[in-house]
Amino acid sequence: MSKVRVRFAPSPTGGLHLGGVRTVLYNYLFAKKHGGDFIVRIEDTDQTRFVTGAEDYIFDCLKWCGMIPDESPLHGGSFGPYRQSERKESYRKYAEQLVADGFAYYAFDTPEDLEKMRNVFKTTENPSPQYDGKVRMQMKNSLTLPADEIKKLLDEGARHVVRIKMPVDETISFTDLIHHEVSFNSSLVDDKVLLKADGMPTYHLAVVVDDYLMQITHAFRGEEWLSSAPVHILLWKYLFGLDKMPQWAHLPLIMGPGGKLSKRDGAKYGFPVFAMNWTNQKTSELTEGFKEKGFLPEAFINLLAVLGWNDGTEQEIFSMDEMIEIFSIERVHKAGAKFDYEKAKWFNHEWIKKLNIEDLRLKVKELLLAEGIIIDDDSLLIKVIELVKDRCTLLPDFIQHAGFFFKTPEVLDAEAVKPKWNEEKVLFFNDFCNRMDGISIWEFVEIENIFKNLATEKNIKPGELLLPLRIMLVGGKFGPAVFQIAELIGKEETIKRIQNAMKVFG
């Protein structure tokens, strides 16, 4: 068996959304699992819709997710170029070949002609008539025009397209890796345009030709392509032979609360839909990405992978390497799945707990730096992260939970303390500071002992004092055990924060 070669063909028209990333991921996992090649081909067949920078954006996303192909995907190798716009010349000849063989024809209809056809054939039962076997003999094409006129039009350079001539009443079926046998009646499929008037191929011609030229063995794509599969099958049959056709897998759609997650919907769901920040250049509207929202790439690919696939065990947390090991396209589900943001956050939480401390340290350090908190003691940072990571779901949660270890809180939740604040407590905290000042071992058990003993001596319930102490040290009602916080921020800082806070409490 020849080497597995899979490809992902993004079109640089906007942000890379959940479904797109998952499609790449499945392609990637499959290629890696079988020790094959993973190719990225840029699907830029329609220049007018492509957005500057979107191609780089796609690669940035793949890089963040850890799926960038081994070598620079758009250069080198013997199968390039990988940008469809650079392969324009090679498609025409295949289209011509199809016409010569009688599998396709030239169509000279203008957009107005098409419009007219749609109006004429429109009925209640058939609201959107297609350019198909039923109408093509009434249109202006090389099937209906006399030979000399066709030649004349072609010689004049008249605008024309090449359409596939769908056979009448044939059953076209193929085996999908996920859906198994799928079949269509050819009479119900329209004569798709293969080569546009501007000489560019449509997706239909381009995938088939490129997959052949690039020797692709497996092609996984979204289920929205299933309806056009018969066109691709026929093209393979006519051009290169069905035996060379890659194995198809049509992946279930990822749905939002309303339906298919759309690129255009941006932030309307209240959660990200793109891997990374995407700015719509026309409207300047920024859509926040999973990365910027504070997701770990490990969590992001993990949650996407199991949205539509699982290995049959109870395991839900997988690293990329584990997924490569156990992924199988046959276990991908048929039905679409609704994306659940709550569960997505849970995955991130799990990964924050699981990720190795060095990787996490780098990310948290950068995050705090952006907040103006400079960290020069990395060993302290590591201790802090270990102490608080259980309570962080998204990366920015570390700002609240770790920030106060390095920076004296600027605002204190004094309202939580004031109603019960009294002279007795002032005295207590003054004594507490003095006693702490006198000890030589600065460890939380020690600090806690002093605190409790003093409370007993003064006959105050520790519960009355713990909340004030917490607010003094962290500024609010959150964070890990108070005495551990005190230990980490140090004796001097602890005393300083208590004294400052008492001024605020009055």
Next chain:
RNA sequence: GCCGCGUUGGUCAAGGGGUUAAGACGCCUCCCUUUCACGGAGGAAUCACGGGUUCGAAUCCCGUACGUGGUACCA
């Protein structure tokens, strides 16, 4: 409208003729914790509907309903 694909708790899902129909997220209760989490123990909640086939159907078949995608010189 037509065509394709699909349908197990609110969501993700295991199971593919005989199960008390796993597990996870979320929700609720309790324990732990003098904050909030984490952790632990429980709980509520499911085979879309109708017909077959079968001793027996969530599992196989046929309808129906619903959802979703396509129906472009978009991908």
